[in-house]
Amino acid sequence: GAVVSQHPSRVICKSGTSVKIECRSLDFQATTMFWYRQFPKQSLMLMATSNEGSKATYEQGVEKDKFLINHASLTLSTLTVTSAHPEDSSFYICSAEPRTGLDRNIQYFGAGTRLSVL
């Protein structure tokens, strides 16, 4: 299957710090990437849809000024958690859909970033 790389895997930071998470599709081009958040024992919740070359589409209740998304190329999307607070501590996961091929409707996930805000 396709490979999606997410970095960093773990972040511990102080309250008020901004944290940047990168998501890369390594062996395919992804027009669309997705950012999810998962709290313990809960399902993945879609935060936003990232489209290459255009503004991200945010789900209801997700603050676009707090969670900045940039999709600069067909293989890279970044999520920046600005002025992080302890309630932002969570598991953030990105996914990407291949642009072409038989698996173009399949989402492949990065390994996730565990954010802990002190």
Added chain:
Amino acid sequence: RKEVEQDPGPFNVPEGATVAFNCTYSNSASQSFFWYRQDCRKEPKLLMSVYSSGNEDGRFTAQLNRASQYISLLIRDSKLSDSATYLCVVNKPNDYKLSFGAGTTVTVRA
């Protein structure tokens, strides 16, 4: 009502046993269905897509019942390595977005 609902389990089964569980979805217009597997503190990984006619991949069998709006996953001859949380995933109609269930935890014991 949640878009996708799953029995959280856990299902504790001995090695070699068969385990099966369902997932229900609320929107009858949903078109694509998947089972993903998620290990503790890791990312979800696609286990299999679910097709209308049902499909099998080795020890795993998935079924779709559109009339009752549920999908099922059956694992035969359980292995210790099957221990994980299985996520039911359904696409949003006319949309590329996915809705995730909270997962069903399976623990296979020796």
